[in-house]
Amino acid sequence: MKRDNKVRILVGTRKGTYVVEGDPSRRHWKVGPAAHVGSEVYHVVADPRHPGDIYAAVNSGFWGPTVQRSRNWGKTWKEIATPLSPMQKDRKPLFDDSGNQNEVERPIANLWHIEPGRPSEPDVLYLGADPHLLFRSSDLGASWAPNRAMNEHPKRKDWSPGAGGACLHTILLDPRSPDRMYVGLSAVGTFRSDDNGESWTPTNRGVEAPFLPDKHPETGQCVHDVAMDAADPDTFYRQDHGGMYVSHDRMGRWTRIGKPLGDDFGFTVASPSTAPGRAYFVRLDGMARVTGEGHFQVHEWNDRTRRWRKLLSPAAFPGHFGVHREGIATDTLDPPGIYVGTTTGHLFVSPDAGRSWQLVRYSFPGIHSVSVASPGAR
Amino acid sequence: MLDVHLDSWLREFGPRSHEKIAADSVDQLLDALESRYPRLRFKLRDETGQLRRYVRVFVDGEDVSATTGVATPLTQAESIDILHSIAGG
Numbered sequence: 136m137k138r139d140n141k142v143r144i145l146v147g148t149r150k151g152t153y154v155v156e157g158d159p160s161r162r163h164w165k166v167g168p169a170a171h172v173g174s175e176v177y178h179v180v181a182d183p184r185h186p187g188d189i190y191a192a193v194n195s196g197f198w199g200p201t202v203q204r205s206r207n208w209g210k211t212w213k214e215i216a217t218p219l220s221p222m223q224k225d226r227k228p229l230f231d232d233s234g235n236q237n238e239v240e241r242p243i244a245n246l247w248h249i250e251p252g253r254p255s256e257p258d259v260l261y262l263g264a265d266p267h268l269l270f271r272s273s274d275l276g277a278s279w280a281p282n283r284a285m286n287e288h289p290k291r292k293d294w295s296p297g298a299g300g301a302c303l304h305t306i307l308l309d310p311r312s313p314d315r316m317y318v319g320l321s322a323v324g325t326f327r328s329d330d331n332g333e334s335w336t337p338t339n340r341g342v343e344a345p346f347l348p349d350k351h352p353e354t355g356q357c358v359h360d361v362a363m364d365a366a367d368p369d370t371f372y373r374q375d376h377g378g379m380y381v382s383h384d385r386m387g388r389w390t391r392i393g394k395p396l397g398d399d400f401g402f403t404v405a406s407p408s409t410a411p412g413r414a415y416f417v418r419l420d421g422m423a424r425v426t427g428e429g430h431f432q433v434h435e436w437n438d439r440t441r442r443w444r445k446l447l448s449p450a451a452f453p454g455h456f457g458v459h460r461e462g463i464a465t466d467t468l469d470p471p472g473i474y475v476g477t478t479t480g481h482l483f484v485s486p487d488a489g490r491s492w493q494l495v496r497y498s499f500p501g502i503h504s505v506s507v508a509s510p511g512a513r
Numbered sequence: 514m515l516d517v518h519l520d521s522w523l524r525e526f527g528p529r530s531h532e533k534i535a536a537d538s539v540d541q542l543l544d545a546l547e548s549r550y551p552r553l554r555f556k557l558r559d560e561t562g563q564l565r566r567y568v569r570v571f572v573d574g575e576d577v578s579a580t581t582g583v584a585t586p587l588t589q590a591e592s593i594d595i596l597h598s599i600a601g602g
Contacts, residue, residue, distance in 0.1 A: 197522070197567045197597045198556040214552065219560040242559035 136187030136207060140510050142466060143208060144474055144495075145189060146482065147176035147504035152191050154209035155495060159510060161472050161486035166497045170212050171203060175245070178461050181508035182251040182260075189508075190260070190276070192246035200246045202262070202276055208508075218262060218270040218279035219243065241266055248461070250306040255313065263303035267294055267320050271332070282332050285318070290354065297321035297357050297376075304460055307363045307371075317361070317371075317386060324356040325373070327386055338386035343377040359402045360460045364438070366411030372436065374404045374460075379416055381438060392436060393418075395443055398427060403463040407471035410488060412438040415446075415465065415473055417458040425455035425478075433463075433475065435489055446489035456481060461504035467511050476502030515542065517593045526552040539570055540583040542593065557595065558583065567598045 144155040144164070151169040175194040182188040191203045191212070203212045220243045244265040252259030260272040262279065269282040285303075294301065305319030314331045317338070324342070326335040342356045349355075357376035364370035373380040379393030379401070393399025393416075400421035406414045414436045420427040431452035435444045457478035466472040470488040477483070480499040485492045517532040524530070527550030536542035540562070547554045557568050562583060564570065569578045570585070571594040577585040578598075587593070 196600060197565065198526075199559060199565055217555065219555070242561050242563075 138186045138510065142468070142472070142510070143181065143508040144464075144482065144484070145179040145181060145209070145504075145506045145508065146476055146499060146502055147179040147191065147461070148476075148480070148500040148502050149175055150500035152176045152179050152193070152203075152209070152212075153499060154189070155482070155497075156208075159468060161466075161468070161484060162493065164484070164495045164497075166495065167209060170205075170209065176503060177245060178248050178504045178506075180249050180251065180506045183508070184251060184254055184257045185275075188275075190249045190251075192249055192262075194245045200243055200264070202246065202249070204276060215276040216272075216278050217243075217246070218264065218268070218281070220266075220268070243268065244300055245302065247302040247304045248306055250308065253308055253310060253313065261306045261308075261316075263306055263318065265303070266296070266301035267291065267303050267323060269303055269306070269318060269332070284328070284332060284334050285326075288335070294320070294323045294354075299460075305358070305361045307361060309363075309368050311368060315385075317363075319358040319361050321359075322355065322357045324354045325358050325361060325386055338382075339389070340387065341382075341389035341391070342373070342375055342380055343391070345377050360404050362404045362406040362414060364406050364411060364414075365408035370412075370438065372404045372406055372414035372416075372438075374401045374416060376400070379404070379436070381414075381436070392441070396434060400424075401458070402460040403458055405463045405465045405473070407465035407473075407488075408467050409469040409471045410465075413488075414438065415463060415489070417463055417475060419458065423455070425457045429453055429455060431456050431475075431477075431481075431483065433473065433485075433489060444489075446485070447492060451492060452481075452483070452494070454479070459503050461506070462502060464505045464507045466507040466509035468509055472507065472509070474505050474507055476505040478502065515587060515590060515593050517542065517546070517595065520596045522597060523553070523556070523595070526550055526556055528553065536587055538583070538587055539572070539577065539581075539585045539593075542587060543583065567600050569596045569598045570594070571596070 142157045146153040151172045154167045157164045171193045178192040189205045194200045205212045248263040250261040262270045269285040270279040302321045307317040309315035324339040327338045337354045339356045344356045359374045362372045371382045378399040380389040382389045401419045430449040433446045464474045473485040475483040478501045482495040
């Protein structure tokens with residue numbers, strides 16, 4: 136399809152997928168009909184290399200996970216290939232002759248994240264799944280190949296799931312280097328590959344694991360979300376179970392930045408391409424897992440001044456809102472738009488980098504995922 | 514030949530509500546169904562070959578999902594129901 140001038144918010148919910156259309160003013164929105172009704176949709180993302188193409192990670196409670204694609208901005212959808220757990224052909228019994236459980240005997244529980252490849256590799260997609268699996272497609276999802284270095288990692292037996300499952304939920308591609316990429320795994324941490332996924336190096340130095348006896352292990356940190364700074368792909372912003380962090384050296388070392396906020400728990404972070412050095416976090420109460428102090432709030436980190444700014448007053452949107460790891464997105468316009476979907480089904484939009492906010496007038500099912508397709512995205 | 518009755522929710526993957534299939538086990542029955550309707554693959558069984566959590570198979574009215582499962586012999590069976598279980602309520 137041709138590029139157009141619309142801004143589209145792609146919303147994955149507990150009960151289906153929605154495409155919300157607006158114009159570049161980002162003040163008027165029209166919610167389209169639901170697709171994948173009844174299924175948990177953990178991630179919906181547009182492919183900026185192929186305008187009109189949208190991918191959805193659809194997890195049916197009855198019929199299992201599927202990858203779905205639309206080629207017309209969500210008007211119609213079709214199931215495409217779904218990756219399989221690497222043990223599919225073995226069909227080993229659940230227990231071996233000695234009564235020990237075969238640890239490999241586990242199907243894919245849920246699909247978590249779909250990442251379109253770089254502009255230089257227009258048919259490549261990456262996909263993260265539970266249990267801690269990474270796949271790559273070189274034919275736009277007609278088939279999937281397992282990333283063996285990750286899916287057969289020798290330390291896998293030591294990896295545990297987080298509360299949301301054993302999800303591989305973050306996939307970040309260095310735009311300058313076809314060989315460098317990063318992944319984030321719940322209750323395991325982050326890894327970097329400098330050889331196009333042939334090997335993976337843990338990158339969790341400096342991140343505290345307050346829930347483990349060893350507070351600074353090589354892996355075991357529960358990363359919730361990571362965003363790459365678009366202007367400086369060596370800089371990353373991280374929302375971990377143990378707080379908010381920044382790294383300026385390709386995840387070589389992390390520095391905690393969230394302590395001035397008090398409780399710096401949360402699940403999500405985004406960094407817009409038109410605001411280098413800025414990152415947006417949704418701070419949650421660490422026990423209740425909803426926005427603290429009884430109101431919706433977003434915090435802006437300015438990495439140049441190393442200061443925080445709270446974007447919303449307590450009176451703006453009172454209430455307790457949960458936000459999942461894919462629940463925040465930014466667009467490619469200037470000033471950047473910020474979009475936040477909540478577990479209460481509210482969709483908040485700021486068209487001006489957080490200065491003003493509105494609610495899209497629609498009650499969605501609980502929102503898992505928000506992403507944006509905006510004019511000019513490549 | 515077995516009388517196979519299928520959940521109406523499965524129609525989006527191809528099968529009619531009633532199919533006639535010859536099979537000696539639940540596994541064979543599902544293989545035959547998937548052969549006729551490839552989009553059913555991995556919808557009833559996961560990639561380890563086990564029935565998905567909320568899929569129920571009844572053999573002559575008896576739920577075998579949580580007992581003999583896909584290994585259930587069908588040599589004496591006449592009627593199969595494949596349904597989704599209640600989830601909630």
